[in-house]
Amino acid sequence: MTMISTMLDFRRRPASVANVLLLAGAALSAACGTKDAAAPFEPTGPTGRVRFVNVITDTTRGRVNAILEGVPFGVNLTYATSTPAALPAPNTALYSPIYAGNRTLVLKRTADTNTVVATIAFAVAASQDQTVYAAGGAAASTIANFVTTDDNTLSATQARVRVVHLSPTAGAVDIFVTAPNADLATATPTLANVAVRTASAYLAVPAGTYQVRVVPAGTAAAARAGAVAINVASLALTANTVRTIVAADNNIGGAPLRAFVLIDR
Template identity: 55%
Template sequence: MTIRSMGFIAALALVGAACGTKEAAGPLEPTGPTGRVRFVNLITDPARLPLNAILESVPFGVNLGYGGTTPSSLPSPATANYSAILAGDRTLVLQKTADPTVTVATLTFTIVQDDDHTVYATGGTGGGAITGFMTTDPTPAPGAGQVAVRIVNMSPTGGALDFFVTAPNADLSTATPTASNVAYHGESQYVNIAAGTYQIRAVPAGTAPASRSASVVINFTPPATPTPFPAGGARTIVAGDAAAGGSPLRAFLLPDR
């Protein structure tokens, strides 16, 4: 590890100390109207990764590879799913970790008071342009013994998809889609399912039931630790391209609450 990287991590540790734990305020310690934000790196250009995220001139994430997210990856005790930030227009600068003088992208977005937001960095395949995309995350409180789940489709290659969140190895021909016809940049509503262990699969939208098992383009079973679908929790399932763009498609699980 370089001295520069060590210094950046030390700065993040200071941010973490200011943030506290689960519902921490950092990194800006806002004192006015706030929303909350998190960042997900879906840049499909390995040559420009990993990257550091600088939010309003404050370190917000370090060494984020494809699929990396922050603030949940900040050093302990900054383990919040989101960070509070002043409402209004905000800027996130992405720098190459190996050479922070290289700006990979600058993303601007608007924080709405009392709302949770996820900012995605996307694109970049083969040295192409990188753009930002933001969702608002109206995280519900699920019923007893349940977890709230929604889908966000960030795969330009996959197009519109039907998603199934089922017991492992369940028969897709008889399964009901958890979310149907979710287009690129589309997002489903949250739905409540029983807490437990699930397999996430996707097929092209409208695939006939008998053809689903042979048409799966995403097949993802989250690790058992930490508990992927806990009672009282909420999760966003994100569909994305391969790390360098294109197929095979991938999925990521984000904790919302």
């Protein structure tokens, strides 16, 4: 039970340090047969849930360790990696419960942990899911953060999906979510004129397989097929799930552009 004692010591520290240990504490409690014990692993205040996603386009600064309020939140995170899902089992949840309030996430180079890549201040709201993105950095540019509020409400009969646009190279775009190989010349943009650093509204769609294509905003119908900048050729969506598609530059910045899909719920 040494590990339990360590966790109890953490709980005696300020909430800002203990916040990211709620999941680990709960797991240890269950593993040691203390699920009926009083208090020590119960949150002592309102919590939200937080996820971090690495979209840093710099090979020198792009592999990072994430430290949330002084506590390790993710290690050796490469481009398009999210945490806490990247943590070793049993801490593989999609989000981590964090005490509500103003929080700070520090990113350090994995290869040189004395080098701070970015410091991200953000506010955690009670009973709310949030994703913190670190993006940019190509050609020694500034690494900026982008924070989204995530609505992970489930639909029993449909899938819910949205797009987070983080590709500065693409500029404003039109996004088409269609049946595979549908003719873009006769399609209507599902999301029109989506600006960079924007999270779209959620789309509720029937379960099925879709193709997601991105073209520059305002591209003429006849020219769309030849102007596709991002193509998710086959996206299988099932009812009662939530997904986020991230549109981004490649891992060193610029084209070819790419997209990756986050499992939200």
